[in-house]
Amino acid sequence: MSGSMEFLLWTKGPLFNIALAIFAIGLMARLVEIFMLGRAPNYAEPRAHEWPAGLRTMLTRTVADPGTFQRAPFNVVVGWVWHLGFLTALLFFVPHVELIQGVLGFAWPALPNPVVDFATAITLLALIATLVHRLTHPVKRHISTIEDYLVWAVVFMVVLTGYLAYHRLVEPYPLALGMHILCAEILLIILPFTKLTHIFTTFIARWYNGAAFGRKGVQS
Amino acid sequence: MRKRPDKTLGESLRDHGLSRRGFLKLCATTASLMALPPSLAPAIAAALEQARRPSVIWLSFQECTGCTESLTRSHAPTLEDLIFDFISLDYHHTLQAASGEAAEAARFQAMEENKGQYLVIVDGSIPGPDANPGFSTVAGHSNYDILMETVEHAAAVIAVGTCAAFGGLPQARPNPTGAMSVMDLVRDKPVINVPGCPPIPMVITGVVAHYLVFGRLPELDAYHRPLAFYGQSIHDRCYRRPFYDKGLFAERFDDEGARQGWCLYRLGCKGPTTYNACATMKWNDGTSWPIEAGHPCLGCSEPKFWDAGGFYEPVSVPLTLGPTTLLGAGAAGGVIGGGLAAMARKQVKQDAATRQPVTVDELEQKL
Numbered sequence: 001m002s003g004s005m006e007f008l009l010w011t012k013g014p015l016f017n018i019a020l021a022i023f024a025i026g027l028m029a030r031l032v033e034i035f036m037l038g039r040a041p042n043y044a045e046p047r048a049h050e051w052p053a054g055l056r057t058m059l060t061r062t063v064a065d066p067g068t069f070q071r072a073p074f075n076v077v078v079g080w081v082w083h084l085g086f087l088t089a090l091l092f093f094v095p096h097v098e099l100i101q102g103v104l105g106f107a108w109p110a111l112p113n114p115v116v117d118f119a120t121a122i123t124l125l126a127l128i129a130t131l132v133h134r135l136t137h138p139v140k141r142h143i144s145t146i147e148d149y150l151v152w153a154v155v156f157m158v159v160l161t162g163y164l165a166y167h168r169l170v171e172p173y174p175l176a177l178g179m180h181i182l183c184a185e186i187l188l189i190i191l192p193f194t195k196l197t198h199i200f201t202t203f204i205a206r207w208y209n210g211a212a213f214g215r216k217g218v219q220s
Numbered sequence: 221m222r223k224r225p226d227k228t229l230g231e232s233l234r235d236h237g238l239s240r241r242g243f244l245k246l247c248a249t250t251a252s253l254m255a256l257p258p259s260l261a262p263a264i265a266a267a268l269e270q271a272r273r274p275s276v277i278w279l280s281f282q283e284c285t286g287c288t289e290s291l292t293r294s295h296a297p298t299l300e301d302l303i304f305d306f307i308s309l310d311y312h313h314t315l316q317a318a319s320g321e322a323a324e325a326a327r328f329q330a331m332e333e334n335k336g337q338y339l340v341i342v343d344g345s346i347p348g349p350d351a352n353p354g355f356s357t358v359a360g361h362s363n364y365d366i367l368m369e370t371v372e373h374a375a376a377v378i379a380v381g382t383c384a385a386f387g388g389l390p391q392a393r394p395n396p397t398g399a400m401s402v403m404d405l406v407r408d409k410p411v412i413n414v415p416g417c418p419p420i421p422m423v424i425t426g427v428v429a430h431y432l433v434f435g436r437l438p439e440l441d442a443y444h445r446p447l448a449f450y451g452q453s454i455h456d457r458c459y460r461r462p463f464y465d466k467g468l469f470a471e472r473f474d475d476e477g478a479r480q481g482w483c484l485y486r487l488g489c490k491g492p493t494t495y496n497a498c499a500t501m502k503w504n505d506g507t508s509w510p511i512e513a514g515h516p517c518l519g520c521s522e523p524k525f526w527d528a529g530g531f532y533e534p535v536s537v538p539l540t541l542g543p544t545t546l547l548g549a550g551a552a553g554g555v556i557g558g559g560l561a562a563m564a565r566k567q568v569k570q571d572a573a574t575r576q577p578v579t580v581d582e583l584e585q586k587l
Contacts (some may be wrong), residue, residue, distance in 0.1 A: 013540055025556060035561075103543065152254065
């Protein structure tokens, strides 16, 4: 690997295969394990159906209730902003849509570049704000672990390198793009083994809680 | 053998009917070509006026002659022809092939007479020292031996074309001839790469002009390419760039976007990762260039361009990964997860089976 082009081809080739394989194996192993562990059979007669309550809770726990918003407005607003910005950039940037088409064999329409650019800039600012808040808020700081900072750093680096590459602020460009792909690969590799797994388990967990409460006929 | 004239470049140009005004225009163009300030044009004029023609030995190895075609058949007569007339091309494998032994003798004579002064231009890749030398020979000698022998007393080596600069097509997987680039083999001489498939004619003449004017080689990038020509990417100088920035893309070669001349990123354009001067200097006397003709850039001036993904695959698409790999890995993960869950269940059952209830009395006795 003598130059930036070789580096880019390495991240686009062998390393991408390895990263996606670790991601797919790790994620499927965790999900299948969670589903197969199951739970003890409940012999009590259900008071209501599980599914409507489960689906309702998937929605209600996604939108913060007024009490939560009043207690922690920063968490709610900034959390929403950066998650939406991140998803916009991840799923609707033209090169990402092409990548998804290449890997999965299907994709969806993309958003215009200026929209994605704006979302990315907002995401970067929001992520910086979350770190500052985490470091200055006494409770948050107390309960933060190394893993929290690692996950923040990896996510931030993915967005930052993507922004730098798009605006071509690092020369030569193959190095900038290679750095972005490398960061995304690190994210993919650690995803199944850190709290980043929530990307795939959050809605399952919300459904599970809602379904359990729904069965008992109580509000969740 | 042609005798080397002792005229300076200025005298030769005047003999060819080039006016003083024409000569200064040439110098100004050369200055702008090499991204030098216009104020240097008089200095270039003075230097070129006095310059002696350097001896040049042109070696052709595993190549298609496209680079030579590009240079010799460029729109004549222009700056590059003029400058080409004013180097002393003492040996050219391909052009002198019919001369046989006489040509080889000319090469040795040029090397002897200009020891330490001559330039070597290499065109084509070379089967490396560990490869079978029989893949490419000239006059019964292996390419490797000829290259090493010729560059030994050279002032500098110019690798013309992507094959000489980076290995190019012969080096593409599975590289059957063990092809290597000049840079891989020549370590103790200045090597300047002029990649492209073929390179723009003006670039090679620009490099030679720089050498004549300043007596040294131009500033190079990490891949030994002259920064003046390879300092900016195709994407950054592309006239279709505003469409990329707006997010307007041709999705097929026959759609409305293609007709409107929108960005070719989604059709596989390698402009974002390719450093060359096509977008500004263009081809065929500034007539057009691939993207202007509606075709994505292939990235021909970059290392490994043959193996860097399909020509019609966008830059962001991974090289080898497809749905099957992902499904396979997912299935493997499912099996591992299933195994872990089964083991955990078994453990729970075992624990339940071997559980030994403890009463409060028993615990108190232990205390």
